[in-house]
Amino acid sequence: MKSVFFTIVGLLLWSVSIAQINLNGKILDKSDNTPLTNATVVLLNQDSILKYHTRANENGAFEFNKIKPDDYLLVISYPKFELHSEKIQLKANTKVNDILLSSQANLIEEVVVTGKIPIRIKGDTIEYDAGSFETEKNAKLEDLLRRLPGLTVSGDGSVTAHGKSVSKVLIDGEEFFGYDPKIAIRNVRADAVDKVQVYERKSEEAELTGIDDGQRFQTVNVVLKEEARVGIFGNVEANLGTEELYTANLFAAKFNRTERIGITANTNNMGANSGGREGSLRMNSQITGEPQNTSIGANYDNQFFKRKLNVNANYNFSDASNRNERQSNRIEIFPDITQQTNSKTDNENSSQGHNFRSEFKLRIDSTSNMELQVNGNQSKTNSLSSSENYLFRNETLAVRDFASSNSSIGDNLSNEIRLNYRKRLNKNGLSLNIHLNNNFEESDQESMVYQKTYFHKIDTMVSDRTTIVDQNRFTDSRSNRFSTQLQINNRINQKMNYSIGYNFSMNDSKNKVDAFNNNDSGNSIDEEYSQNLINESRNQTIITNLNYNTEKLNFSISNRTNYRNQALNDSYRDIDLSRDFWDNDLNLSSNYKISNRKNLNASYQNNFDIPSFSQLQRLQPQTSPIFVQLGNPNLKRAVNNNFRLDYSTLSLLKGTSWNLNSAIGFKSNPIVNKRTVSDTLTTSTYVNVTGKSSWNANLNSNYSKPIFDRKVQLNLFTGANYNNGFTYTRYSKDGSYTDQAQYELNNTQNASLHTGFSFNEQDSKGLDYDFNWRINVNNQRNSLQADLNYTNLSTGGSTYLRYFLPKQFNFTTQINYNIEGPTKLYKQSIQQFYTNLEFSKKLLKNQSLVASIKAFDIFKTYNTTNRNVSETEFSESTQLMLTRYVLFGLKWDFNKNLGKKNNG
Structure with a gap:
């Protein structure tokens, strides 16, 4: 381990110490030779890719240290002054002559600014110029996002922007494959992107109703190049591996100005469909159980009637199954004793489902628009499980043996309709918003249940006995939820606006469970295990919202006052509950720039x-x-x-x-x-x-x-x-x-402290790397048994290295190491270490075909033990998991016209 660590550190230090050339100069006002403090200084390479940038100091001087020898374009800008650019060739330390800028007020001819600014702040939005950040050929949006300052992309495709988790990734302001937003970042080409915008978006409910609920969601919007809105692109990938593993993925999209059509397909026996990322070195690629997955999806987006109507529709079919085995040890603490449960579970489950999502946005005229969402889901499920567990008091005294088996089949159906209408009533900001929503769900399930319990004779209070439950259970669930909202928005003045609204909602649901004992010749319902539940509720809500906005300050106060009428009836237990009460939600939020x-x-x-x-x-x-x-x-x-x-x-x-x-x-x-x-x-x-x-x-x-x-x-x-x-x-x-x-x-009482660091360099040349390390201290206290209180330390990290070798060969490795310290109940530390490797080569003239060999957990050191702690419970578990395997793969990226300018 030490040799591996020092090798990694040595490679990283070597990679950042190659260039040793310095560049400096001074920027002055041409009219009086005064320094232009904080002038922007940018170095672009021959492809106009941003390589270095800095600012001039109080004397107008700037300096770049240890930059790579190359030909650059030096671009200097200062507010209300001309833009200066010049080509420079750096082979040794260089000092440029004083650069004199003229004020735009003194320029006789119009100045045309053509230089690209890599990053801009536009109000609350941070905008990145995609062309200023270099990616390798045929790179995806995911690779581009990793290169943008302040953005990170984890191995599973989760995006973080400036410390906040990104909840939505939009393409030209619209969802692309709404059922799986990661499809966009893993398949849209980086060279098709013009801008990347990062901003905080209100919740979907707040955008539809106009009522600010205080929730904000970090959002990334990808703006495509104009020429990238016409063309066909996609990729096909197939992998075969040891242990009879396989995965095959297809993604294809056709863009035609306003129209976008996309299809995706996946089949594998490596885990739940993750957008074609099975076998990715950046992910924890352990295979849990024995999975089988197939999915097909389609997306359609277009604008009609002179762009007055926007249609976005998504469909997805999935067929998934898995078989798994799990063993666990659970310890519960009580004032004077502990109870330990050792259990083993085998389960098989499968599901088939169809999911449909659609959205229609209609701009009726200049004062009104309407949005309609229609969503539906239908699925069938099958499951079979068997388990056995053994209960001990104070670790050694056998108390109870329990065994069960359960098989079930089910049908599930749901649909949702949402309608939102907005109308501006005058030029001063008065507007009307009407919102309707209906959601229907139904589920039918049939289960065969067998449970056998054996109680050990411990003392005179508990006899040696056995109980058996052998039943068929039929479950029928229905739910229908409807809500409507009327809202008026108005402006008090240029800085202040308000809204007031009324909402009515109703929910009628039932959940009926009929349990029949198989050993009962009368075939009567066992009411102890059955229910006939009817739940009815009616809610009325008054909603008020007040916003105050200035250039520096945004303040919002919103309040929801609810009157609730609810009733519940269970005829099997002669239960009739009803209640009426008032409820109130208050939200205050402010943002100061x-x-x-x-x-x-x-x-x-x-x-x-x-x-x-x-x-x-x-x-x-x-x-x-x-x-x-x-x-x-x-x-x-x-x-x-x-x-x-x-x-x-x-x-x-x-x-x-x-x-x-x-x-x-x-x-x-x-x-x-x-x-x-x-x-x-x-x-x-x-x-x-x-x-x-x-x-x-x-x-x-x-x-x-x-x-x-x-x-x-x-x-x-x-x-x-x-x-x-x-x-x-x-x-x-x-x-x-x-x-x-x-x-x-x-x-x-649970307290934890964590700290760590990461560093990365990704320029698709020589060596890309990403290294992180984390230390965590945990302290748990409980008042039942203070002698079980503990403090433990966990630490670990990972490194991702990618070598760009000659002849389009690439070598990649992912190394992970973690250790979790012992507790009072679990005396042993849990160490986790595994290494994944990939060797690949780009083929064909346009490098669109990639052949690869991937090896996972090459030393077979992955630890499958998982430890969890809750308020009064400690547990360790293991499950059926494949960690070491090898994949042989081919991936072809295809692209017709996308991103190519039409010079005709």
Whole structure:
């Protein structure tokens, strides 16, 4: 391990120490020779790709250190001054003559600015010029995003922008394959991209209704080149491997100005469909169980009637199955004892589904528009599982053996219709918004259940006995939800606007479970395991929103006052619950733009946790003879107060960014779990912890800057998290709910501190690399058994290296190492180490065909043990997993006309 580590470090240091040439000069005002402080200085290569950039100091001087010898275009800009550009050839240290710029006010002829600015800030949007960032030939959008300062892309395709997770990736403002947004970044060509825009978007509900709910989602919008809106592109990939592994992927798209058509297909036995990323070195490519997956998808997007109507439709078919084996060891703690459960589970499941999503946007006239969404889903499921578990008291005393088998088939159907209409009523900002939504779901399931429980004779309180449950269960679920909202928006003045609205919603649902005992000749319903539940609710809501906007400050306050009418009936248990009550949600948010580079955001939310009927219903159907779930009709609502404060600063020219995110939340009168555990039965219900508050807090910081003359991007991150929660528990020998044994209130406190760093260089020449390391300290405290409290350390990291060799050969490796320290219950550390390798070569004149050999977990060192900790439970588990295998693959990228300018 040491030799591998020092080899990696040596290669990284070598890669950043090749260039040793310096360039410097001075920038002055031509009229009076005064220095132009903070003038922008950019070095572009012969392909107009940004390589280096800096600013002039207070004396007008600038300097680049240790840059690579090459031919460059030196571009200098200063606000309201002419743009200066000149070609320079660097072979040795160079000092350019003083550069004199003329004010645009003194220029006789018009100045045409043709130089590209790599990064711009436009209001709340950061815009990257894609052509200023170099990618290798046939690279994808994913590769381009990795090269943009402030953006990262993980191995599974998740995008992070300036410390915040990106929830949507749009192509020209529209979703592309809405059912899987990762398809866009993995298949759209990098050379087809003109701009990449990063901004925060309101929630879909807020955009449809116009009511700001305070939620913001980081969004990336990819603007295509004009010439890239016409053409055909895509890729085909196939891999065959050891252990009879295979994967095949197809993606094809046709763009024709406003029309976009795309298809995708995948089949593999390596895991859930991940957009053609099976066998990716950047992902954790362990194969869990024995999966089989096939999927086909299509996307259509176009504009009609002189671009007044926009249509976006997506369809996806999936057929997935898996078989898996799992073993686990679980330890639960109580005031005086511990219970240990050793279990083994085998399961098989399969599903087939059709998913359809569509959106129609109609611009009726200059004052009104309408949006219609129609979505549908239909699926069939099959499952077969068997399990056995063995319960021990204090690790050695055998208490109970439990075995079960379950097979089920099910049909599921859902559809949703959403309609939103907006009408501007006058030129002063008065507008009307009408919103309608209907969602219908139904599910039918048939299950055959067999459960056998053997209770060991421990003392005189518990006899040696066996119980058997052998049933057929039929489940019929239906749900229909409808809502409508009318809203008026108006402007008070240029800085302030408000909205007021009324919402009515209703939900009618039923859930019927009929359980028949197979050993009952009368074939009667076993009501202990059955239910006939009807749930009806009617909600009326008054919504108000006030916004104040200036160039520097944005402030929003919104409030939802709800009157709820709810009723629940279970005829099998003679239960009839109804309630009427008021509810209120308050949201405050503000954003202060300290400067073009600095931003401060603060928000506050106040709302309630309303007890659900499943928490209120006293008697509920059993699912097994060893567990009973009860409700508590006396539950009260819990009150939530959440505060958030975010600060960010960004220097585009220096390439630095710093994000500080903090949040704290308090829950008064929390609803918690209350359990009675015995050797024969666990009974669970819910109670309020009166007079106490559970709370959580977190603080996270992320700092990024370029180093080694901007060739390497360095990221430093640190954070702290704290959670304080409660549960009630007690151990009862006879297991009865009425036992007089006292409940103990367990106060659990979890605290963790983490810090780490990463650095990467990606220019598609010589060596690309990405290295990260993380250290985490965990501390857990519980009040039941203080001697089990612990503090442990976990640390680990990974490195991704890609060598660009001659003759279009590439060599890639991914190395991962982690270690998780011991706890009081689990004395052994968990070490994790594995290495993946890939050797590839680009073929054909246009390098569109790539042949590859990939080897995963080459030393067979992957540790399949997984450890989890919750409030009163510790567990370790392993499952059926294939970690070492080899894949032989071919991938062909095709492109017809896309991105090629028409010179005719």
